[in-house]
Amino acid sequence: MSGVNEHISQLREDFMRGTLSEKGIALLPHLQFEQWMQEAVDAKVNEAQAFNLATVGADHKPSARVVYLREFSENTFYFYTNYQSHKAHDIEINPYVCATFFWPELERQVRIEGLARVADKTKSDAYFQARPAESKLGAWSSPQSRVIASRDVLEELVKKNTEAFAGKEVPRPEFWGGYVIEASYYEFWQGRKSRLHDRIAFVKEEGAWKIERLAP
Numbered sequence: 001m002s003g004v005n006e007h008i009s010q011l012r013e014d015f016m017r018g019t020l021s022e023k024g025i026a027l028l029p030h031l032q033f034e035q036w037m038q039e040a041v042d043a044k045v046n047e048a049q050a051f052n053l054a055t056v057g058a059d060h061k062p063s064a065r066v067v068y069l070r071e072f073s074e075n076t077f078y079f080y081t082n083y084q085s086h087k088a089h090d091i092e093i094n095p096y097v098c099a100t101f102f103w104p105e106l107e108r109q110v111r112i113e114g115l116a117r118v119a120d121k122t123k124s125d126a127y128f129q130a131r132p133a134e135s136k137l138g139a140w141s142s143p144q145s146r147v148i149a150s151r152d153v154l155e156e157l158v159k160k161n162t163e164a165f166a167g168k169e170v171p172r173p174e175f176w177g178g179y180v181i182e183a184s185y186y187e188f189w190q191g192r193k194s195r196l197h198d199r200i201a202f203v204k205e206e207g208a209w210k211i212e213r214l215a216p
């Protein structure tokens with residue numbers, strides 16, 4: 001076994017920071033999410049807004065990647081990306097997605113499942129306009145998820161777009177914008193001692209949220 005394998009096989013973390021109970025949890029999952037996100041931000045969790053987004057495309061093969069949550073409200077979660085990317089192609093064919101947040105400093109994980117759809121253009125425009133100029137040019141310059149011959153291709157595209165938009169307002173490319181995930185399932189996970197973690201799920205059934213405890 002290599003040194004790093006030896007090391008990770010022996011890593012053991014006992015989770016002791018908190019508990020989660022049916023009594024203590026909010027009545028509605030978006031309120032629980034809001035509370036935990038606020039606590040993650042207050043605890044200065046690194047990249048608290050980053051989540052792993054899993055999608056499944058036409059070939060039935062799952063794929064996952066990290067993206068940033070940019071806004072949430074009652075059961076809606078917004079992220080922004082390229083509409084010609086791998087994830088976008090998957091969502092077009094199969095809108096079911098799964099999002100997981102991991103906040104190690106709080107020993108918490110949140111899992112959200114739901115349907116993704118393209119966000120309103122006005123929303124995407126507003127978000128795009130609020131981005132720094134380099135990020136706007138970056139969106140124009142990256143054929144996200146496609147194979148490119150070299151790093152130079154990217155640098156060239158940035159150069160070309162920087163010249164094309166010099167002195168002008170950079171508009172949102174049609175191929176870039178937001179998605180909104182409409183959640184129909186949440187699971188809140190709080191690490192506990194000896195792997196006996198707390199897991200409380202909210203399942204949407206006929207318009208109402210049912211609370212269930214899951215074995216760890």
Ligand SMILES: Cc1cc2nc3c(=O)[nH]c(=O)nc-3n(C[C@H](O)[C@H](O)[C@H](O)COP(=O)(O)O)c2cc1C
Nearest residue numbers: 050065066067068080081082085086087088144145
């Ligand atoms: C911390 C972090 C945040 C990221 N945020 C975004 C994001 O908000 N939008 C995005 O398109 N890619 C984001 N990425 C890059 C994606 O993980 C991914 O590489 C890219 O979206 C292409 O994914 P795809 O080819 O599966 O579509 C982020 C990566 C990291 C590590």
